[in-house]
Amino acid sequence: MDKMEWIAPCHFGLESVLKREIQDLGYEIVQVEDGRVTFSGGIDAVCRANIFLRTAERVLLKVGSFQARTFEELFEGTKNIPWEDYIPADGKFWVAKAASVKSRLFSPSDIQSIMKKAMVERLKSRYRIEWFPESGASYPVRVFLMRDVVTVGLDTTGVSLHKRGYRPVAGKAPIAENLAAALIMLTPWRKERILVDPFCGSGTFPIEAAMIAANIAPGMNRSFTAENWTNLVGKRNWYEAVNEASDVINDQIETDIQGYDADGEVLRAARKNAEAAGVGSLIHFQQREVKDLSHPKKYGFIITNPPYGERLEEKKNLPGLYREFGEAFRRLDSWSAYMITSYEDAERYFGRKADKNRKIYNGMLKTYFYQFAGPKPPKQKKQKDALR
Incomplete structure (x- = not known):
């Protein structure tokens, strides 16, 4: 063929x-x-x-x-x-x-x-x-x-590709790994920029960002149904693809990727997941409430999956939570924020209308990816100018 x-x-x-x-x-x-x-x-x-x-x-x-x-x-x-x-x-x-x-x-x-x-x-x-x-x-x-x-x-795949193999333990409402990666790739974030997830849960957004930064292929540590199709696909094809993926990894880079969550137990699971993904050294996890969200540097990115309030008992807490999130974001006056949520009053309590939003189906659940753009950082002077 x-x-x-x-x-x-x-x-x-x-x-x-x-x-x-x-x-x-x-x-x-x-x-x-x-x-x-x-x-x-x-x-x-x-x-x-x-x-x-x-x-x-x-x-x-x-x-x-x-x-x-x-x-x-x-x-x-x-x-x-x-x-x-x-x-x-x-x-x-x-x-x-x-x-x-x-x-x-x-x-x-x-x-x-x-x-x-x-x-x-x-x-x-x-x-x-x-x-x-x-x-x-x-x-x-x-x-x-x-x-x-x-x-x-x-x-040819078998178990869905979102199952990377690093997340045996997930938080209460985990976002699928492939969805998290796609949302990150929809933003202007690049590996040299700051990324913070203030509702990181099991760590999916920070881990996927770190894997992108280190150029770690998501399917390197799992198996696929077609590996046994020896009548169609030679073992050599699989070896060559894995070798190609191994050759492009660069996990010695410096990153500023952080994951915060109020739940210490969930954060322990996130750290284990990051280690399993090979990016433990590239992410800083910290127990922190969203109201305490801060960062000394400018022009960072928030990419997150805040609670949706799918359970009735949780829904009453959402206005206060989104309000605290919005207030913390306003203090980061040069930052950009991106959040996926099905909460219909997200913009109202966040305190700002999104510059863009995108309808995305997370399984059968209709969600919106709200995008709040901050200012672009000033362009770095070229190396030759710096040497003058």
Whole structure:
């Protein structure tokens, strides 16, 4: 196989960030849709995309696309896909997930059942066997139906890419690692700038920022379903991608990344998570209330996920909490702040209307990414001017 098409799903509203990441890896964008980006690349793409992409949820190998308004059309369209090119005779295969939007076929369980039958029929005729042991590698299938167009992909990832492997212990309302990375990448923050998260919880924002700063690929310390697809992907491809990721790490940099939280127990977990991610030395964690938020330097960034008040007993505390946050931010008069929250009165109690806000779906929860821009720092004089 030369160039293939790959599908990378992501959080709704963050497709532009993922598109830029894929282009930075050197792959050509085929299509950008709500919640996913399709791109083309050789077999190396399965390894590099899984290891390097910070904002994707998984990577799918696109195996077919067709129109289906009836279950008969779904069966025939699925049966026409050359499954024998992907799944060996002993492969374990099933339709792991089906999603349908604005389509006549909408029952996930029926879609999954019919597609599995069609796959079995196709492979029975190609391998000339009546029974499949399914004792080999796993080949989970994912299918999207959008306006009666069926898109079928093999899931190369397995456990979602937001599971980096560093966060076995999470706080009360953790933000997904890939969502945190995407939000950081939406801001103008760079590794030489200050970053503070005053509601850091299990440390996701500071850890993702430190990994970006040190150029640590998010998928370096985990495994993927496609590692066992020896009929499609050689071990050499995986070794080369891991070596590439290892070669670009620079964890000897100086950073000013800080995480604060009022809960000391949660902070202990955050420190463990940072160590597991290989960035423990790049982050300063401190037990501190949001009202005590301060920093001696100018032109820093606050990027945070404050409490949403999803529980009724917590909701009554939100006005005071957001008010304290806003007051502390105003004392940092040259700083910028970015917060993701579903709290509808966030701007009101924060005391300032956001310069921009962006609707983002965090799972099924509609949230807004509020952006409060501060002044740009003065440009540094060029080295030659400093030497005069």
